[in-house]
Structures are given as C-alpha cells and as structure tokens.
Amino acid sequence: MTTTQHEPEQVEAYPEHFEPPHGPTWRLIFGPGLVRGVWVAGLFFVLGMLLVAGLRFWWGWDPVWLWDVILPIAGMVTAPIGFLGGIGAFDYWLHYISGRPTRPEDHSGHGARTWKDYFRVNTDHKVIGIQYLVTTFTFFTIGGLMAMFFRAELAQPGLQFLDSQTFNGLVSAHATLMIFLFIIPAFAGIANFVVPLMLGAPDMAFPRLNALSYWLLPIAGVLFLASFLAPGGSFATGWTGYAPLAEGQPLGQTFFNMGVQWAGASSVMTALNFLVTIITMRAPGMTFWRMPLLVWANFTTSLLVVIATPFIAGSQFFVMFDRIMHTSFFTPEGGGYALGYQHIFWFYSHPAVYIMMLPGFGIVSEVISANARKPIFGYRLMALSLVGILFLGFSVWAHHMFVAGMADWLRVPMMITTLLIAIPTGIKVFSWIATLWRGRIHLTTPMLFALGFVTMFVIGGLSGIYLGSVPIDIAASDTYFIVAHIHYVLFGGSVFTIFAGVYFWFPKMTGRMYDERLGKLHFWLTFVSFNATFFPMHYIGLRGMPRRVFDYDEAFGDLNFVITIASFVLGASFVVFVYNVVQSWVRGPVADANPWRAHSLEWQVSSPPPIFNFDEIPQVVGGPYEYGVPGARHAVMRSGEAAREVQHA
Amino acid sequence: MRKGIVQLVAIAVLIGVLVTLVAVLFQWLPTSASEEFDRIQDIYWFATIISIGIFAVVAAVVVYSVWKWRVPLDDDADGPPIHGHTGLEIIWTAVPAILVIAIGIASAVVLSENGRAGERPLQVNVVGQQFTWKFVYSDYGDLTSGELVLPVGREVRFTMTSVDVIHSFWVPNFGQKQDAVPGIETTILVTPKRTGEFAVICAELCGLGHATMRAKARVVTQSEFDAWVKEQAG
Structure with a gap:
C-alpha cells in the first residue's frame, strides 16, 4: 500500500492544518469525509425536492409532488453534488471562491498514510489509481454475478426462475456496469497510476480535478444499481437503450440516462487531465517519440473520450427529455426521428470500443517488450497506428446500423472504413508477434495474459471482418454471433489486458509480489473457460439464436447448457485472482523496485x-x-x- | 534458421488444418432457403478462408516463439536489439489492405445484387407491433395474415414499419434481416428458393415479450399459394 510520512518541516510550516481547532467528533461530522458526504447528500436531496415542488406549486402545476421529476433532479443531480461537496471534492475551490485562505502547496490530502486515506478525497495519482482499480473490480464482480444469474436462466429454453423484466434488466445492467464501471475506468485507473510515473512527472497536471473525476464514478455505479429498486424494475433496454423503446419504460430507465452522465463526466475530466499531463509534464528529454506506447495509447484514447463522450451524454439527455418533458426528439408522433438516437449514440459508442481497446494495446506493448527482452518492433508505426485508429474510429459508427434502415448509400462507405481499421490493428498484432521473434521469452503471468490477448483479439478482430461486410452483417447482426464477437473483443481483448496490467504493475503499486503459480492457474482457467463460454456463441448465433432473449429454440438447448457451465467456471476463475491479489497485498514477498528489469x-x-x-x-x-x-x-x-x-x- | 522456418510453417499448416476442420465439420450456417442467402454464404466462405490463414499465421508465430525462445524466469540476458524492418512493415500493411479491400468489393457486389429488385416482385407489407407480426399482401386486396406464406421462386419485396418501437424482421434461413422502424418505411428483398416452414423472429429487443415475438413463415408452390390466397379471401 502506498503510504507516506509527513515531513516535520511541513507540519511546522502549517501547524493549524495538522492540529485543527476542533475536536474529533466535530471533525468527523463537519470535516471533509464520507460522514459529511452522506448527510450533505441527504440535505441536498431535500433541497432538490423542495426546488421541484416549489416551482411546480408556484406555476400551479398538478401534482406538486411528481416523483418522476423529483427523483431525477433531487436524487440524481443535487444529492450527488451534495455528496461530492460533503466528501470535500470542492473544498479547495470553494475556499478560493469565497476568499478564504488557500494554500496551493497544501499537500495534506496527498498520499495515503493509512488505509483510511483511500476512502477520502485524495490528490495523489497513485492513490487515485488504486481507488479506481478497487472500485472497478468491485463493479466487475457485481456485473459478473449478474451474468451468472442470467446464464443460469439461459441453461434451458423457457423461463425457469427469472421473469422477463428481471432478465432484461440483468442483461442491461451487466453490460452497462462492465462498460461504464469496469473496462473504461479500470484503464483510467491503471493509466492514473502509471502515466505520470512514465512521464517523469510528480503527479497529474490537475490533481484536484483528478480526485473529483474518481469520485464521480461510484455515483454512476450506485445509480445503475439503485435502478433495481425503482418501481417497475431496472432499466431493461440493453446498454444501448434504443429509443423509442427506452421512452416508454418505467422509472428505471431514467437511472440509466443519468448514470451515464456521471460516468461520462468522469471520463471526460480524466481524459482532459491526461492530455494536459502528457503534453505539458513530460520530463526533460522526453520527446513524443521517446514516450512509452502506454502513454501514446492513453493520449489517443483521451482524444477519443474528449471528442466522443458528449454525444452519448446528448443522446441520453434527449431520451430523458422525451420521457419527462414530453419533447419528441425520437418519437415519430411528434415529428421526431427514431433512427436519430442510434446515429448519436453510436457516434460515441463506436469510438468507445477503441476507448476500451487502445489502453489495452498500450499495456500489452509494455508487457511483451519487457518479457521478450526486445525493443518493441516498429515503435513509430505502432504509435502512428494508434493515431490511425483514432481517426478511422470516428468514421465507422453506422456499421452498427446496417439493418437499421438508415440511408442505403451510407452502407458501403461505412463498410470500407470499417474494414480499413483492420490495417492499423493488423500492424499492431504483427508487430507484437515480431517482438516475440528471437526474444528471450519470460512466461510470467502478465506475459501469459498478453499472449492470450493477442490470439483471442485476433479471433475477435476476424469476426469483426465478417460483421464489417454488410451482407454477412445483415445475416448475423442482433444474434449471438454479436455477443460472441464483443466478448472476444472486450473480454479476450480488454479484460485480458487489464489482468496483464494489474499483474505487471502489482509490485509497483503495492510494493509486494503476487503469487506466480496462482497467477498462472488464474490465466489457464480463464483462458479455457472463456473460450468454452464464448466460442460456441458464434455457432448458435449464425444458426439463428437472437441476442437478448430469455427463451429460444429447443435446438440450442444443449449448447446453451454447456455455455452456462463454462461461464460458471469462468466466474470461479476470478476467485483465484481475488485471493491472489488480496493475500499477496497483505503478506506477499516484498517486491524489488524493478522486478521485470524494464527500462521505463x-x-x-x-x-x-x-x-x-x-x-x-x-x-x-x-x-x-x-x-x-x-x-x-x-x-x-x-x-x-x-x-x-x-x-x- | 532454415530448419526453424520449416518448423514454423509446419505449425501454421497444422493450426490451419485444425481450424479448417472446425469450419467444415460443423454446419455453421442454417440451410439456405433464399437466393440472397446463397450469395451471402459465398462471401462468408471467402472471409472464412482469409480468416483461417491470418489466424494460423499469428497463432503459429506465438506458439513457435514460446516453444523456441522461452527462457527460465531468472534468465537475465536480453534478446537481439531488432527495432524494426521496413520491408516487413510494408508487407503487413499492404497484404491486409489488399485482403480487406477484396472482401469489401465482393461484399459491395453481393449487397448490390441482393438489393436489386427484379420485375414486379410480390409486395408484402410487414407491420411490427409489440409482440406480433402482421403481413399485408397489397397485391391481393390488402389480404392480411399473421402467418407469412410465400410462393417459391418468386422475388418478394418486404416493406416494413412499426406502430410502436423498433422491431427487426428476420428469417434465419433467408439470411436477410431488416429493422421495422416507427415513422419510416424500410425494405428488403427475398427470393425463396426452397419450400418448407421457417421461423420469423424479432431480432431487435422490443420489450418484455421480445423473446416470444415470433411468427411462422411457409414457402409453398405457386399453386398452393394461389389456393391459400383464395381461401383467405373467401
């Protein structure tokens, strides 16, 4: 655990900070922290509620207490702002605005002295990185358990123990948590820890903004989970939340609309922070062409995030306005355009696929180079191919809409750009395997995950070629072939690289070494059960099983049973990882500064x-x-x- | 080095053969019941051949490298400092580019053929509604049916819309799929080439009953079709 001691001269310089004027109870309740976060959130909920009710009363609208409006405003806007204020995310800025004394060089909230400091607003990028990773792996566990539930339901055709609403809700929440609360922020967590160190910088460019971006994340997660408590159940329209279906849904859908806003805001703030950090805080001599590829990857990812994320924010606001304010952005009855939603949504959500992939490319480049003891093959082309994916990534969104009924002429251009992405991606894959060539290969756990990634990602990329071809896509879209494809890309791709990254930097983050034997057991269990779970999905999809259904043709019963069993093994393999990480963190052998003899x-x-x-x-x-x-x-x-x-x- | 190349090629061929067996021993695609699906299956096999080749090369290099150059974890030497090779980099930029452009051209040709309506296709209007399908035969006095009956060998143009949310009209054996979107009309062409019973499936999540939104499609001979029309009208 990252712990630090205060220098005595720091204490002498600012004695009033280290010996606060109030007693411990007063500090617990009124000092920045989770306790103040909770009661200020409650207070702000009441304020939001009174604001809505007051305005409705003033204008003479009936009913005054309309919970469909109160909940989004009070529960999903003002209460979270109160929580952030309460934990102290705004303290410095509020002091500055109100003219109270502030110290730009105040480092009291920087670094972790005890484990309790991980539960506070902390400006140290290393603490924030670990906060991100622990939080995101918590949501990964919850999202994985959801998958176990609906896989159990899918073991046989027909409904066994879930109902239709719960099934759709679990499927939707699984994907939403995995994308917005695991893959995207887990990469942000690894990058938070590693990028400033790689650049030779003392921290991120905006440490207080960095802390704020982390604390937005649990708000999004809590909103997604809280939707299960909403009357009518959770959001149940898939993580894509297509209009007009989403507009007629019960209250749970609003939790999705707003949760995405908080997760998106978190992403954008972090991405801005990375961009400024990478551009301005490189150590002397660190030119762009000397940056590790992980830094390049996060640079391009951050550009994608900053440019694309406002589109999903817009799409969800429009749906929410249609739902609550009875606008008609996407409802044809009022002159809206149903396909407009998909265009705006995918203008973010396709680049989001690269947001979930490029940081993994960076991690794998570090791991393979260090473990093959060779320079990365074709470094400049590796960096340029990231930039190529960045540009092409914005020109392919409509390949998600080949059967959607959009303008016919748009299909062939979108197919061509989609297929062209295979070129920079291919360059990366071939350069990784060329880096292996004649290397001295150390099969450590991160290396196993990196090699597993390369092979699995090739399968995901090749099924992507099928889907890029419009005629095949027309046959295969909206089937289990898609489910197989995204899991090869996002699990065999992104999740494998996250595991590789966590194992690789585990000694740096914790100062202790993980258990290599358990790590290898984790890899092989995951690798085999992952393939047993998702490879057969290509087959049942092509044969005619649509996605997002709780009931299906009897003919697919046996294979679905096999898939369910395999998915349980996949879930169990994660337990090995958790055990390894927890016990190594507590009492693993002390790690060297540079166990991999890496150069960065x-x-x-x-x-x-x-x-x-x-x-x-x-x-x-x-x-x-x-x-x-x-x-x-x-x-x-x-x-x-x-x-x-x-x-x- | 020559021996090494031979071994590498042998591994690649072995992996290629194994993957090819997986591709041909299982029947991955449903039996085609339309001329459009025949053409789609051609592209499918074209993409499959290319995919097998690429996967075999990548997997073989990974397996071979680990087999040949794996060292114990406490080994502290470094590999040769190879920074790149311009010729190789040009090859693995150009070859995939050619392959994907070939797939792109072939796909565009098939797409255009599958989208070209012949003379006087049979017109069927499809209406999606939570959670049923309705088929309207405008050539036969707006004959309306919950079952899709089509004559074999005649091109059919489906024009579809939805009265509530987005649905997707899909008959797996026809290989064609099209969303039915409220507020706009979308079309797709199918030329059934085989008689039999098939499933019409909604492929776009449309609400609580989505999984049950199914109908029956029956492809019959022209005379059976005429008889069915007469029976329905009468």
Whole structure:
C-alpha cells in the first residue's frame, strides 16, 4: 500500500492544518469525509425536492409532488453534488471562491498514510489509481454475478426462475456496469497510476480535478444499481437503450440516462487531465517519440473520450427529455426521428470500443517488450497506428446500423472504413508477434495474459471482418454471433489486458509480489473457460439464436447448457485472482523496485514510489524499449537543480 | 534458421488444418432457403478462408516463439536489439489492405445484387407491433395474415414499419434481416428458393415479450399459394 510520512518541516510550516481547532467528533461530522458526504447528500436531496415542488406549486402545476421529476433532479443531480461537496471534492475551490485562505502547496490530502486515506478525497495519482482499480473490480464482480444469474436462466429454453423484466434488466445492467464501471475506468485507473510515473512527472497536471473525476464514478455505479429498486424494475433496454423503446419504460430507465452522465463526466475530466499531463509534464528529454506506447495509447484514447463522450451524454439527455418533458426528439408522433438516437449514440459508442481497446494495446506493448527482452518492433508505426485508429474510429459508427434502415448509400462507405481499421490493428498484432521473434521469452503471468490477448483479439478482430461486410452483417447482426464477437473483443481483448496490467504493475503499486503459480492457474482457467463460454456463441448465433432473449429454440438447448457451465467456471476463475491479489497485498514477498528489469521510468523509483514520485528529476536520454542495446539508457537521474536548468535552457 | 522456418510453417499448416476442420465439420450456417442467402454464404466462405490463414499465421508465430525462445524466469540476458524492418512493415500493411479491400468489393457486389429488385416482385407489407407480426399482401386486396406464406421462386419485396418501437424482421434461413422502424418505411428483398416452414423472429429487443415475438413463415408452390390466397379471401 502506498503510504507516506509527513515531513516535520511541513507540519511546522502549517501547524493549524495538522492540529485543527476542533475536536474529533466535530471533525468527523463537519470535516471533509464520507460522514459529511452522506448527510450533505441527504440535505441536498431535500433541497432538490423542495426546488421541484416549489416551482411546480408556484406555476400551479398538478401534482406538486411528481416523483418522476423529483427523483431525477433531487436524487440524481443535487444529492450527488451534495455528496461530492460533503466528501470535500470542492473544498479547495470553494475556499478560493469565497476568499478564504488557500494554500496551493497544501499537500495534506496527498498520499495515503493509512488505509483510511483511500476512502477520502485524495490528490495523489497513485492513490487515485488504486481507488479506481478497487472500485472497478468491485463493479466487475457485481456485473459478473449478474451474468451468472442470467446464464443460469439461459441453461434451458423457457423461463425457469427469472421473469422477463428481471432478465432484461440483468442483461442491461451487466453490460452497462462492465462498460461504464469496469473496462473504461479500470484503464483510467491503471493509466492514473502509471502515466505520470512514465512521464517523469510528480503527479497529474490537475490533481484536484483528478480526485473529483474518481469520485464521480461510484455515483454512476450506485445509480445503475439503485435502478433495481425503482418501481417497475431496472432499466431493461440493453446498454444501448434504443429509443423509442427506452421512452416508454418505467422509472428505471431514467437511472440509466443519468448514470451515464456521471460516468461520462468522469471520463471526460480524466481524459482532459491526461492530455494536459502528457503534453505539458513530460520530463526533460522526453520527446513524443521517446514516450512509452502506454502513454501514446492513453493520449489517443483521451482524444477519443474528449471528442466522443458528449454525444452519448446528448443522446441520453434527449431520451430523458422525451420521457419527462414530453419533447419528441425520437418519437415519430411528434415529428421526431427514431433512427436519430442510434446515429448519436453510436457516434460515441463506436469510438468507445477503441476507448476500451487502445489502453489495452498500450499495456500489452509494455508487457511483451519487457518479457521478450526486445525493443518493441516498429515503435513509430505502432504509435502512428494508434493515431490511425483514432481517426478511422470516428468514421465507422453506422456499421452498427446496417439493418437499421438508415440511408442505403451510407452502407458501403461505412463498410470500407470499417474494414480499413483492420490495417492499423493488423500492424499492431504483427508487430507484437515480431517482438516475440528471437526474444528471450519470460512466461510470467502478465506475459501469459498478453499472449492470450493477442490470439483471442485476433479471433475477435476476424469476426469483426465478417460483421464489417454488410451482407454477412445483415445475416448475423442482433444474434449471438454479436455477443460472441464483443466478448472476444472486450473480454479476450480488454479484460485480458487489464489482468496483464494489474499483474505487471502489482509490485509497483503495492510494493509486494503476487503469487506466480496462482497467477498462472488464474490465466489457464480463464483462458479455457472463456473460450468454452464464448466460442460456441458464434455457432448458435449464425444458426439463428437472437441476442437478448430469455427463451429460444429447443435446438440450442444443449449448447446453451454447456455455455452456462463454462461461464460458471469462468466466474470461479476470478476467485483465484481475488485471493491472489488480496493475500499477496497483505503478506506477499516484498517486491524489488524493478522486478521485470524494464527500462521505463516507473521502474526506476522505489516500489511503491515516493510521495512525489521522483526524488531527482529524471533526464530522458533515449527510447523506452532499448533492450539488448549495449549501454542504452532510457533516462538518467539528475539532481533537482541541474535538471531544472536543463528544463529552462 | 532454415530448419526453424520449416518448423514454423509446419505449425501454421497444422493450426490451419485444425481450424479448417472446425469450419467444415460443423454446419455453421442454417440451410439456405433464399437466393440472397446463397450469395451471402459465398462471401462468408471467402472471409472464412482469409480468416483461417491470418489466424494460423499469428497463432503459429506465438506458439513457435514460446516453444523456441522461452527462457527460465531468472534468465537475465536480453534478446537481439531488432527495432524494426521496413520491408516487413510494408508487407503487413499492404497484404491486409489488399485482403480487406477484396472482401469489401465482393461484399459491395453481393449487397448490390441482393438489393436489386427484379420485375414486379410480390409486395408484402410487414407491420411490427409489440409482440406480433402482421403481413399485408397489397397485391391481393390488402389480404392480411399473421402467418407469412410465400410462393417459391418468386422475388418478394418486404416493406416494413412499426406502430410502436423498433422491431427487426428476420428469417434465419433467408439470411436477410431488416429493422421495422416507427415513422419510416424500410425494405428488403427475398427470393425463396426452397419450400418448407421457417421461423420469423424479432431480432431487435422490443420489450418484455421480445423473446416470444415470433411468427411462422411457409414457402409453398405457386399453386398452393394461389389456393391459400383464395381461401383467405373467401
């Protein structure tokens, strides 16, 4: 665990901060923290409720207490803002605005001294990275359990123990949690920890914004889960929430509309922070062409997030307005255009696929290069192919709509751009396997996950070629073939890379080493059960089983039973991971600063790193992957003064 | 090195053969009952051949490299500092580009053939509604049926819409699928080439009864079709 001690001179300089004027009880209730977060959230809920009711009363609208409006405003806007204020996410800014004394160099909320500091607003990117990862893996567990439930239901045709609403709700919430609360933010968590270290920076560019972006995330997760308590059940229209279906749904749908806003805001703020950090906070000598590919990957991902995310925010606001304010963006009766929703939604949600993939590409490049003991093959083309995917990624959204009834002429251009994405992606795959060639390959757990990723992602990419071809897509879209494809891309792809990243940086994050044997057991269990679960889905999909159904043709009964059993094994394999991480974190062997003998900067400092990362400012002198080059260094550590002179020279 | 290349090629061929067996020993596609699906299946096999080749190459290099160059975890030497190879990089940019463009052209040709209506196709209007299908034969005085009956060998143009949310009209054996969208009309062509009974399935999540939104499609001979029309009208 990242723990740090305060320097005595810091305490002397600001004694009033370290010996607050009030007693412990007063601080518990009125000081920043979860306790204040809860009661201020309650207070703000009441304020929001009174605001809505007051305005309705003033205008003479009936009924005054309309819960369909009160809940979105009070429960999903003002209460979360109150929570954020209560835990102290806005304290510095509010003090600044109100003219109270502030100290830009106040580091009291920076770094973790005890485990309790992980439950507070903390500005240390290393603490925030771990907060992200623990939170996202919690939601991964919940989302996975949901999948177990509906796989149990799907073991046989017909309805056994769920009802139709619960089934649709579980399917929708599973996908929503996995996408918005696991894959996207888990990558943000890994990047949060690693990117500033890799750049040679003391922290992110905006540490307070960084803390705020993390705390927006649990709000989104709680909203998605709370929808199960709403009258009429949770949102049940898939994670795609297509209009006009979503517009006639019960209250649960509003939780989806608003949850996406909080998750999206979190993504955008983090992405802006990454962009500014990467552009402005590189250590002296760290040119763009010397940045590790993980940094490149997060740079391109952040551009995707910043440009695309407002579109999904818009699409959900429009649906919510249609639902609550009776506008008609997407309802034909009022002149709306039903397909408009899909265009706006996919203009985010296709780039989102790359948001969920590019950071994984970065992780795999680090892992493969360090474990094959070779420079990454074709570094510049690897970086440029990320940029290529960034641009192409914005020109393919309508390939999700080949059967949707959009303009016919749009199909062939969208097919061509979709197929062209295979070129930069192919460059990456071929460069990874070329990096293996004649290497000295260490089959560590992260390396196993990276190699598993390469092969599984190729299968996901190739089924993507089928789906890119319009005629095949017409036959295969909306079937289990799609379910198989997305799981090969997002599980065999993204989740494998997240596991690779967590194992790879585990010693750096915790200062302890994970258990290699359990790690390998975890990999092989996951790899085999993953394929047993999702590969047969290609078959049942092509044969005629649509997705998102609780009942299906008897002919698919046997295979679905096999898939369900395999999915339970897949779920069980995760227990091995959790056990390994928890017991290694508590009492694993102490890790070296650089157990992988990697060259990038995060490995040149202690494990876990010091509170401001670098005691000496590194001077970057070469590329990050110069394995096997005699005498090559990525960076040398210089004394602070000398480095500053270099920076200003 | 030559021996190594031979071994690598042998692994690639072995993987290729295994994957090919998986592709041909199982019947991955439903029996085609339409001329459109025949053409789609041609593209499917074209893409499958390319996919098998690419997967075999990638998997073979991974397996071979791990087999040949795996070292114990405490080994502390480095590999050779190979930074890249411009020729190889050009090849693996150009070859996939050619392959995907070939798939793209073939797909565009099939799409255009599957979308070209012949002379006087049979017109069937499809209406989706939670959670039933309605088929209206406008050529036969708006004859309305909950069962889809089609004469074999005659091109059919389905024009569809929905009265509530988005549905998707899909007959797996026809290989054609089209969303029925409220507020607009969409069309798709099918030329049934085989008599028999098939399932009409809603493929787009449309609410609580989505899984049960099914109808029967029957492809019959022209004379049986005429008799059915007469019976329905009478």
